[in-house]
Amino acid sequence: MSVIPARGSVGHAIPDGRALRGAVLVLVAAGLVLPILAGLAQTARAAFGVLPSIGARDWSLDPWRALLDLPGFATSLRLTLVTGVGATVLALALAMGFCAFAHGRMSQSLGARMLTPLLAAPHAALAIGLAFLLAPSGWIARMISPWATGWAVPPDLATVHDGWGMALILGLLVKEVPFLLLVILSALGQLPVRAHLAAARALGYGRGVAWVKVILPQVYPLIRLPVFIVMAFALSVVDMAIILGPSNPPVLSVAVVRWFAAPDVGMVLPASAGAVVQGAVIVAAILLWIVGERAVRMLGRIWLSRGGRGLRSEPGLKLVSAVAVAVMTLGMLALAALAVWSVAWRWSWPEALPESWSWRVWIAPGTGWGRAAGATLTAGLASTGVSLMLAVAWLEGEDRARMGRAGWAQALIYLPLLVPQIGFLYGLNVLFLRLGISGGMAAVIWAQVLFVFPYVMIALSEPWRALDPRAIRTAAALGASPWRRLWAVKLPILLRPLCTAAAIGFAVSVAQYLPTLFMGGGRVATLTTEAVTLSSGSDRRVIGVYAVLQAALPLVGYGAAVLLPALVWRHRRGLSGAVR
């Protein structure tokens, strides 16, 4: 006998979340997915010669021929692959090696807190700081000259913008190693690490090797998607590549941006073809990665089953973690360099520190940073607010339907993070122009939400689901309606993760370069767009102020996300996080 639902019961087994779910679905589809698909379609059309707004109406392969003939195209493509895939492989290896060595040797919460400045700082700010450090006239050269190097003047070395893309890879590592560490740390929380390590070590495996052989194969599947996101990002990054990468020819993403911005409107067509190539590069790299995974899995199985205890590989792991620490130290130094330069006045080569200090740029917000900071705050708060509301509505809709998330819905959330920004932003801008909403703050906020929302969703989903369903059932049994359960029970209890998600979203918004640049139509100048523009040859003191602000705003957000819940719930031990 099968269960035949009693009259009226099924209608209430799927409760009245339909309207909410419908509204969220429409908003996400029309507001996020459709623009991306439409932008991609516009770009793809232009790549094959059709862009009516500049009078191009005939399908053809000419844009592709033009693209192949563009000087430096092949070099750009090679540089993109080397820097993007190289940075991803290195970042993963460093993060894994560091975890193998450091796990259990240091407190996780302390480690995570130390990563915060690097996680919060936008790519552009870190890149500028690194340039301040590494440049021939930079801080490192000043510290070791002339006593160690004998340089009386800054040497003629390409330590930044080097033709190999080494500086760019280093910059990506500074940002991605901490990100992967954080992802790995949270994945480790789901595994019985201690017990498995103890079992392996009891069998005679060395500490680090036990981690690599037993824990790593369990962790990797959990962090695979973030690794893909890191790779997609590294392959298509623009701001960091402008500041640190090779300049002539640059990596593909920067080349495509330049072609889009070229005075000759006809360049838009080959630029669009380049944007399509950019997308194809990411797809190809991910496929290549998957093939690589298979190979590693096969070889790894053989290596694992041979039973080597790997006691001699310990020094190797130590070296890897030393490199990881060096990379992160460099990141911290880069942030310090920004701060020092922003208040330096007279600082002649090769002094290690400025001879005189000045707040001159800081006390003159009218020179431009005031407006840029204002625009950054406006866009950040608005895009974070919209994303947070949308995420809460989405998760609440799932609760009311009492359903988990379908695979396709999960894919929708990740879509903006895997598609290269350059692939759809230009096309989207064309659409926005036609709708008459381009070139303003609203368009910028809209475009930023595309990237803020996924991160807010990712940050909030786990804690939202971890909420004890019995607490919500209790509230319902006490007569609380679905809205009251949301406002009076769920949101207050989830204040801490809500604040964390908001801080992450805000940091993502502050860091956005390309969406702000394209959608703002040059009229919306944020700290990030200004810092990147200034980075090519302006006064370091001025750049320093922009970059410090750019790095500080997200950090203040993270700080508030810790303090606010602790303050609000200071009399509630179950929520303050102080005593567990």
Added chain:
Amino acid sequence: MSLCLRAVTVGPAGGQPLFAPLTMEIAPGAVATVMGPSGVGKSTLLDAIGGHLAHGFAVAGQVTLSGRDVLAFPAEDRRIGVLFQDAMLFPHLSVGDNLAFGLSRGVKGHARRVAVEEALGQAGLSGYAARDPATLSGGQRARAALMRSLLAAPLALLLDEPFSRLDADLRAEIRSFVFDHVLARNIPALMVTHDESDAEATGGAVVRL
């Protein structure tokens, strides 16, 4: 005022029911017990009666409370209280606000405070209104949770292994505290448990799934 189950069974929608159709009538003031091994669907039965079934589950049969078919209403309109093994006091509200959470909106101002203070007194928690629930002992939490449920003026009570986290002494004390209140309120209660002594203590009907 009795709680009647007629040929009630639950299971995956369109699939096999978890147990044979269950028919029982629980009189006001009585506590009936459902026992059975883990996974037989005891808690799912309570979810169905309380209106908390997860997606993909369906209930068949009829559940009436004072003659009203409750299955037609969402959980918040059924007026069926529920107690779990953890007290489930809301961590962000003070003890007093927890109790006031279920109190009808019609009770206002001074009357509200008096009702909460009175309930706290009955639970041996006089003067605890401003306390953080996290600072209460296990027994205090259990009593506060019951008073919170009762302030919502439920017409029936569901007990989902509510005593299993308590040690033996406290268990007997809290058990009689809950059963005494059920009797005093003259409402039917349905309990699921693993523990024979819980079932014996009710003095009511015991159904084994």
